[in-house]
Amino acid sequence: MTKYFEVLRRDGPARLGKLLLERQIGTPSLLTADDFSSAGSIFRHSSLEDAASAAQALIESRPDAKRLTIMPYAPAFLRSEPSVILPTCKMDGPKGIVLQPFSSEKPDEADVYVLAFAGVLRNPRDLISAVVGARKCIPPDTALYAPALATPANLAFLVYLGIDLLDSTRVVADGLLGRYHTRDGVWDAKDLSELPCRCEHCRKLGERRDDGRLLAAHNLLKLEEELLVVRETTRSETIREYVERQVRVTPDLTASLRVLDQEHRYLEMRTPQQRRSTFFANTGESLQRVEVTRFAERVIQRYKAPQSDVLLLLPCSAKKPYSMSRSHRLFAEAVGSHHRYLHELILTSPLALVPRELEEVYPAASYDVPVTGRWDLEERAWLCKCLDAYLEKNRYAKIVSHLDGELEEAVKSHGIDAVYTGGGTNGPALVRLSEAIAQACHGAARLPDARLLRYRALADVYFGSGAGEALLAGKVQIRGRELQDERKKPLAMLTVNGALALSLEGAKRIEPLGRYIVTIGDFMPKGSLLAPGVVDADSEIRPGDEVIVRGERAFGLGKAKMSGWEMVASRRGVAAELRHMKEMKQ
Numbered sequence: 001m002t003k004y005f006e007v008l009r010r011d012g013p014a015r016l017g018k019l020l021l022e023r024q025i026g027t028p029s030l031l032t033a034d035d036f037s038s039a040g041s042i043f044r045h046s047s048l049e050d051a052a053s054a055a056q057a058l059i060e061s062r063p064d065a066k067r068l069t070i071m072p073y074a075p076a077f078l079r080s081e082p083s084v085i086l087p088t089c090k091m092d093g094p095k096g097i098v099l100q101p102f103s104s105e106k107p108d109e110a111d112v113y114v115l116a117f118a119g120v121l122r123n124p125r126d127l128i129s130a131v132v133g134a135r136k137c138i139p140p141d142t143a144l145y146a147p148a149l150a151t152p153a154n155l156a157f158l159v160y161l162g163i164d165l166l167d168s169t170r171v172v173a174d175g176l177l178g179r180y181h182t183r184d185g186v187w188d189a190k191d192l193s194e195l196p197c198r199c200e201h202c203r204k205l206g207e208r209r210d211d212g213r214l215l216a217a218h219n220l221l222k223l224e225e226e227l228l229v230v231r232e233t234t235r236s237e238t239i240r241e242y243v244e245r246q247v248r249v250t251p252d253l254t255a256s257l258r259v260l261d262q263e264h265r266y267l268e269m270r271t272p273q274q275r276r277s278t279f280f281a282n283t284g285e286s287l288q289r290v291e292v293t294r295f296a297e298r299v300i301q302r303y304k305a306p307q308s309d310v311l312l313l314l315p316c317s318a319k320k321p322y323s324m325s326r327s328h329r330l331f332a333e334a335v336g337s338h339h340r341y342l343h344e345l346i347l348t349s350p351l352a353l354v355p356r357e358l359e360e361v362y363p364a365a366s367y368d369v370p371v372t373g374r375w376d377l378e379e380r381a382w383l384c385k386c387l388d389a390y391l392e393k394n395r396y397a398k399i400v401s402h403l404d405g406e407l408e409e410a411v412k413s414h415g416i417d418a419v420y421t422g423g424g425t426n427g428p429a430l431v432r433l434s435e436a437i438a439q440a441c442h443g444a445a446r447l448p449d450a451r452l453l454r455y456r457a458l459a460d461v462y463f464g465s466g467a468g469e470a471l472l473a474g475k476v477q478i479r480g481r482e483l484q485d486e487r488k489k490p491l492a493m494l495t496v497n498g499a500l501a502l503s504l505e506g507a508k509r510i511e512p513l514g515r516y517i518v519t520i521g522d523f524m525p526k527g528s529l530l531a532p533g534v535v536d537a538d539s540e541i542r543p544g545d546e547v548i549v550r551g552e553r554a555f556g557l558g559k560a561k562m563s564g565w566e567m568v569a570s571r572r573g574v575a576a577e578l579r580h581m582k583e584m585k586q
């Protein structure tokens with residue numbers, strides 16, 4: 001199955017793929033009536049046998065053509081189970097099955113699943129629970145088609161939600177009814193004194209505002225244009241940012257994104273560990289993003305701060321990594337040689353806490369947020385919750401807070417026991433910082449080499465608690481950006497984007513923890529590891545994660561291209577790009 005569909009790239013639940021019908025369709029895409037044949041509802045036929053033979057006739061009518069054939073379906077009311085269970089129809093070509101939303105029945109195998117009632121799922125909760133429910137019950141390497149739903153305004157959200165195939169039904173029908181669509185919403189064409197579009201159809205519409213065909217043609221053009229934008233934002237890994245701004249068009253769409261954000265596990269299972277794009281935290285919804293909660297969860301649960309008597313709290317800077325900014329250079333000067341006796345924690349929105357060792361980890365090194373100096377109640381609550389959890393796990397004898405304005409007030413009013421300097425970067429402020437640090441560090445224990453602490457922290461954050469200890473066991477040393485064992489063999493190195501790349505020796509040290517492992521069959525893979533070759537994979541693996549690949553004949557490393565659960569459930573697609581594969585002696 002799924003010989004006809006393959007997912008090529010992912011950005012959260014949004015996917016770029018290819019559907020191999022008579023024409024190769026790059027998804028997300030708009031299906032047309034020419035792309036498929038449908039046996040239709042069983043009620044069009046006099047009996048179930050008739051419906052089955054109609055489907056068989058469809059399949060046999062074009063035996064060589066790779067035409068999507070949609071099996072007959074039994075209509076049912078929304079939220080009810082199908083009235084009859086139809087017999088499975090065997091066929092060679094691409095097969096489509098109509099999926100009843102909210103049904104508990106496991107659907108038959110197919111290449112494309114057609115979501116019934118998609119066009120009437122206008123209520124955000126129904127829409128999200130229908131699509132999320134559908135995605136959970138169908139294999140990840142199959143396509144989901146939602147007919148009669150797409151408009152230029154909602155297309156980005158629908159693709160982000162996890163729909164691969166849409167169509168022009170709704171905008172064309174709307175056009176014939178006199179409605180005019182753009183990415184910014186829909187109007188009654190007669191109410192517009194000027195048309196906000198210069199396409200050839202709109203030029204003609206000037207005089208003939210009620211010409212349904214022209215309106216439909218314009219609407220379709222706008223939908224197609226939007227599809228190109230959505231594909232490009234998925235490709236450049238910025239679809240979330242695009243969706244956050246696009247859903248402002250209507251309260252229903254904004255509500256839809258908020259409801260989807262409550263499906264946090266659904267999003268988390270599909271969100272890559274790292275993106276090439278800068279993370280824009282422009283909206284209230286940004287605080288709910290997987291990247292934010294995942295980073296905080298890793299800082300609090302996986303990461304363990306070095307043993308230190310003194311903690312210094314600092315504000316973030318616009319420039320990343322923070323230590324390259326003017327303000328952080330001034331702080332470093334003020335702290336001077338005392339930096340060996342203290343640990344630094346940067347407080348920021350929306351990531352909450354960034355330990356200095358993790359400042360180059362995604363998204364700490366590549367996020368941007370509108371800076372106003374204001375901390376609203378939601379941001380404060382999130383920050384304080386993270387800070388409490390952090391200080392519960394990592395204890396310090398003294399805390400120096402060099403924070404200013406509302407950030408200082410938030411931490412102070414939360415009752416954090418610290419020396420508050422008032423923050424700032426001017427001369428007197430830096431003197432206050434310097435004096436507070438000198439006093440706090442008096443008699444404090446010296447910390448290990450900061451570079452070693454960084455390797456330890458990165459290993460913990462990427463491979464889970466205990467990975468740092470395993471990687472740095474025994475005598476280790478650092479040369480340049482490389483961590484070496486005592487025989488000078490490389491264990492790991494820092495990549496240019498601040499991530500940790502293991503060597504085979506390093507992988508051997510981390511492997512016994514049993515995390516981020518992809519188990520393969522008895523073969524020696526080269527280049528790309530394909531999903532059918534995967535026997536098992538850690539369910540924590542996300543696209544972009546460094547993974548340890550092991551099988552009876554091979555051991556090595558790779559970069560995951562899909563999530564671990566997806567590697568196990570897929571029969572098509574690249575599971576990981578490999579490097580350093582070594583053949584094991586039998």
Ligand SMILES: [Zn+2]
Nearest residue numbers: 197199202218
């Ligand atoms: Zn137009």
